[in-house]
Amino acid sequence: METSTIDKRFPLLRFKQPWTLKASDGRGDLQRQVTYDEFLLTEVSSGELGPCFYISSTPRCLVATVRESRMSNFKVAQQALYDQGWPVAVRCTGGSCVPQGPGVINLSIIHPKVRGWHLDDGYLLLCDLLKDFLADYGLVATIGDVPESFCDGRYNLQVGGRKLVGTAQRWAGGSRENAAVLAHACLLVDIDLVEATEKINTLYRLCGNPQQFTPQACITMFDCLGGAEQQSAKDFVAEVEQRLTNLAKDYFNIPSSLSDYRG
Numbered sequence: 001m002e003t004s005t006i007d008k009r010f011p012l013l014r015f016k017q018p019w020t021l022k023a024s025d026g027r028g029d030l031q032r033q034v035t036y037d038e039f040l041l042t043e044v045s046s047g048e049l050g051p052c053f054y055i056s057s058t059p060r061c062l063v064a065t066v067r068e069s070r071m072s073n074f075k076v077a078q079q080a081l082y083d084q085g086w087p088v089a090v091r092c093t094g095g096s097c098v099p100q101g102p103g104v105i106n107l108s109i110i111h112p113k114v115r116g117w118h119l120d121d122g123y124l125l126l127c128d129l130l131k132d133f134l135a136d137y138g139l140v141a142t143i144g145d146v147p148e149s150f151c152d153g154r155y156n157l158q159v160g161g162r163k164l165v166g167t168a169q170r171w172a173g174g175s176r177e178n179a180a181v182l183a184h185a186c187l188l189v190d191i192d193l194v195e196a197t198e199k200i201n202t203l204y205r206l207c208g209n210p211q212q213f214t215p216q217a218c219i220t221m222f223d224c225l226g227g228a229e230q231q232s233a234k235d236f237v238a239e240v241e242q243r244l245t246n247l248a249k250d251y252f253n254i255p256s257s258l259s260d261y262r263g
Contacts, residue, residue: 004253005132010125012114017050019252021245021259024056033058034089034100037108037182038170044110045172045180051111053248055241060101062088062199068097068207077206086199093184095151095168097203099196103220103237105187105244113171113179122169122183123155130157130165130185133247139224141165149217150200151186162219164188189240190222190233 006013022040024033036056043049062081068074069090078088100106109125127143134141139159145152146163157165166186173179197215204211222236231239249259 005251006125007253009128010121012117012121013051013111013125015051015112018258019254020050020052021248021252021254022052022054023245023260024054024058025260030059030061030087031089034061034063035091037106037110037184038092040108040110041170041172041180041182044112045178047178051109051252053252053254054106054108054110055245055248056106056108057102057104057237057241058100058106060086061099062086062097062203063100064088064090064097064203065095066090066092068203071204071207071209073207077203080206081199081203084199084202088203093168093170093182095153095166097200098151098166098186099191099200100186101191101196103188103190103222103233105189105237105241107185107187107244107248109181109183111181113173113181117181119169119171122181123167126167126183126185127155127157127165129248129251130187132251133244134159134164134221136243136247137221137225139164139221146217148214150197150213159219159224163217164219164221164224187240187244188218188220189237190220193218193220 037054040052040054081088131141141157141159143155144158145154146156146158149163151166155167156163168184170182193215197213201212222233
């Protein structure tokens, strides 16, 4: 069998079961759609599923962390934003609140924990895959924090000093033999960053949290490429998802028979 990119660059992640590709079916309520990769993490941790790559988008919403859901007045703020057309879901990975919608592509790499694998490795794996992907568009991405961006972190991917990708992780099972890792990335393809950032700022204000974010700290792929040469935003998002899926198949050596994606 041909050696995959991940085998060459991250040789610790070699498993008896092959990698599979999972895609969102768009079914269920918002909470299910936002947290489906956490269900896959449970499946991997239990041994019912091998390592997998998951790609998805959700309806427009904000996704907060469990920690943020404990802020004062969170339920009141959640209802207020729902009334504004921005429902707020909660997920268990780290980081902080992010906007979601049809123009945001989420990808998750989920695999059994292996000896010698560390938290930084999960972030580096995400960044390695996405730097390859962005390079195909002629975009040079660097790793680092971007002050005043929402969900800021050391392992953002940025272009021209502005955040394009955010990352987060969740590990399940602790030190048990069947522990598993979920490394998650959020790619801003085409979204109104002014409106989205203001909605996050509104959530924080309503919860009495003084932290506020600046929309200019982030950028979308559509804007990086100057409007994608007059291609419609909808077509551009579909193209990005297809190309990212194709790259993932090559990167993890996933045959079509082990792929749910039918784009």
